[in-house]
Amino acid sequence: MILRGKSHKFGDDINTDxxxxxxxxxKTLDMNELAKHVMEDIDPNFYQKVKPGDFVVAxxxxxxxxxxEQAPRALLACGIRGVLAESFARIFFxxxxxxxxxxxxxxxxxxxxxxxLEVDLVQGVVxxxxxxxxxxxxxxxxxxxxxxxxxxxxxxxxxxxSFPDL
Amino acid sequence: MxxxxxxxxxxxxxxxxxxxxxxxxxxxxxxxxxDGTTPLAIRSFEEMGGKGVFDPDRIILVIDHNAPSPxxxxxxxxxxxxxxxQKYGVKLFDVGCGVxxxxxxxxxxxxxxDLVIGADSHTCTYGALxxxxxxxxxxxxxxxxxxxxxxxxxxxxxxxxxVGQLPPGVFSKDVILHLAGKLGADGATYRSLEFYGPVIDNxxxxxxxxxxNMAVEVGAKTGLIPPDEKTxxxxxxxxxxxxxxxxxxxxxxxxxxxxxDCSSLSPQIALPHRVDQVSSVEEINQEIPIQxxxxxxxxxxxxxxxxxxARILTGKKIDPRVRLIVAPxxxxxxxxxxxxxxxxxxxxxxxxFVTPGCGPCVGTHQGVPGDGxxxxxxxxxNFKGRMGNNQAxxxxxxxxxxxxxxxxxxxxxxxxxxxx
Numbered sequence: 001m002i003l004r005g006k007s008h009k010f011g012d013d014i015n016t017d018x019x020x021x022x023x024x025x026x027k028t029l030d031m032n033e034l035a036k037h038v039m040e041d042i043d044p045n046f047y048q049k050v051k052p053g054d055f056v057v058a059x060x061x062x063x064x065x066x067x068x069e070q071a072p073r074a075l076l077a078c079g080i081r082g083v084l085a086e087s088f089a090r091i092f093f094x095x096x097x098x099x100x101x102x103x104x105x106x107x108x109x110x111x112x113x114x115x116x117l118e119v120d121l122v123q124g125v126v127x128x129x130x131x132x133x134x135x136x137x138x139x140x141x142x143x144x145x146x147x148x149x150x151x152x153x154x155x156x157x158x159x160x161x162s163f164p165d166l
Numbered sequence: 167m168x169x170x171x172x173x174x175x176x177x178x179x180x181x182x183x184x185x186x187x188x189x190x191x192x193x194x195x196x197x198x199x200x201d202g203t204t205p206l207a208i209r210s211f212e213e214m215g216g217k218g219v220f221d222p223d224r225i226i227l228v229i230d231h232n233a234p235s236p237x238x239x240x241x242x243x244x245x246x247x248x249x250x251x252q253k254y255g256v257k258l259f260d261v262g263c264g265v266x267x268x269x270x271x272x273x274x275x276x277x278x279x280d281l282v283i284g285a286d287s288h289t290c291t292y293g294a295l296x297x298x299x300x301x302x303x304x305x306x307x308x309x310x311x312x313x314x315x316x317x318x319x320x321x322x323x324x325x326x327x328x329v330g331q332l333p334p335g336v337f338s339k340d341v342i343l344h345l346a347g348k349l350g351a352d353g354a355t356y357r358s359l360e361f362y363g364p365v366i367d368n369x370x371x372x373x374x375x376x377x378x379n380m381a382v383e384v385g386a387k388t389g390l391i392p393p394d395e396k397t398x399x400x401x402x403x404x405x406x407x408x409x410x411x412x413x414x415x416x417x418x419x420x421x422x423x424x425x426x427d428c429s430s431l432s433p434q435i436a437l438p439h440r441v442d443q444v445s446s447v448e449e450i451n452q453e454i455p456i457q458x459x460x461x462x463x464x465x466x467x468x469x470x471x472x473x474x475x476a477r478i479l480t481g482k483k484i485d486p487r488v489r490l491i492v493a494p495x496x497x498x499x500x501x502x503x504x505x506x507x508x509x510x511x512x513x514x515x516x517x518x519f520v521t522p523g524c525g526p527c528v529g530t531h532q533g534v535p536g537d538g539x540x541x542x543x544x545x546x547x548n549f550k551g552r553m554g555n556n557q558a559x560x561x562x563x564x565x566x567x568x569x570x571x572x573x574x575x576x577x578x579x580x581x582x583x584x585x586x
Contacts, residue, residue, distance in 0.1 A: 012352075013351050013352065013440070015547075015549050017547070017549045017550075017551060017552050018549065018550070018551070021529065021551050021554075021556075022202070022231075022528040022529045022530055022552070022554070023529045023530055023534075023551075023554045025202065026201070026202050026231060026232045026240060026243075026528070026530045027237060027239045027240060027243075028239055028243075029205055029206055029209060029243070040556075041550050041551035041556040042550070060352055061351055061352035061355060061385060064351055064352065064385060065287065065382075065547060065549065066286075066287050066547075067203065067284075067285055067286055067287040067289075067301040067302060067303055068202065068203065068303075069203065069206055069285075069303035069304040069305060070206065073206075087352065087355060089352070089355060089385055090355065090356050090385070090387060091287060091301050091302065091303060094302065094303060094306065095303035095305070095306075098303060098305045098306060099303075099305065141189060141319065143189060143317055152305070153210075153214075153305045153306065153309060154210050154213045154214050154305060154308075157214040157215070157309060157312070158213070158214060158215060162313060162315075163191060163309065163313075163315070163316070163317055166189045166190070166191060166317060
């Protein structure tokens, strides 16, 4: 699985309220509607800037705060294919994989806004194509990789009827 | 090598000998969802082909975040929960019952030693009863509703010793805000916290809930407090369930140990827009006028919280430029506050009450602040936009700090109102 897209750079501790505000997410399950408001409180033009396949690149503790699964789902709906961060808050990390949003831990200090990235999920390698640099990633627990490969937990359950064996 | 509380509970529920770092599949005792997360869980449940729930008595749904409904769209989502509850015989607490995390403990649902998941990040609250409880997303809630099991990574544990004695006017909220300031917003990510020490021993169960509630604000998976006689008596008063408390072994391995002496702690304030940007009330040397004061939430909407506010406000008037909003954490607490005269004291002082539930905490209704407003709140989060307006500034403090600040119209030290 090779993914290519442009980076959208954020800092540390981006919480799920910033990803999708409570004032929107309580009203609807329409993720295309929520997508219009992703990151609105910290980057009002985010929705306009994103092209399908792009990546969010962030510092440490991405997705902290609320357990809302609308956060990874709304990111996906606005075109984001994956998040690369120094570290993730645990609920967001699980939710992302369960929704089929790629979430990889790696050194993001050498990725800037707008750079072209290529992610090889199976090899666990991020390439910064703009700088011609390769960045290794933290391996994901096999249970999560299995779920991600099926496209998320709903798809996995449809096919297998339960969680992957550990 | 001995085991921590987290390792022991996850071992017991997975029938393995689990150590930190292991992945286990464990049987869940209770699964909870609220109105911001359950409608999506129901959709996932249907998409997954769910035909029934693993045990209707072990699933609890609560309408608290956006209740009563402010919009027709929200009413439809609430109805999806009511229909699901009826179809599968699952317990639903409807509008006005209270905040999910208060109901889970006060209604005797959670007991020590349980493994509980909830589609709400503050599910870690039940750690105060010695239950391993943690937040999950909607689709994982759906998977648990179907099969009753979930996979967990067994966390490392940080031991937190709270020593000394809390001075008058300083509360468990001040302790956990201070700890959040020390640890930082990701200081315990992927880890469990275990709390010990005389400060914990001297706190009542409802005050301990405030501490465990905010474990997630430092990234922790759960915040466990070993059950003592107080806990056991408190739970037995509320629950008919049999239980066996779980304690850490004396030779358990902790990844870190933190000791905080609380004897000279002052009232603490988390400054906008970060829970870990914490300052003592004396360190704030500028006057911060406030336009809204909020008392309530799963952190601090309990009887003792309303009582201390009433004590400070009795016979006085709040600053006329402040809107003071109180949301009791449950119907029972609201009734207690009515009977004890706390409601009268607060309303006469100029405050107002909203439906038992989450109140304005999540920015959907019942007190969205205006542009440029400063809000002093007893909630657990002060992120930009959290209360529905990204032009507002949220400060967090104890219920006493909120009441004192409402009186003075600016962020204030409550200690002068609580002496003697």
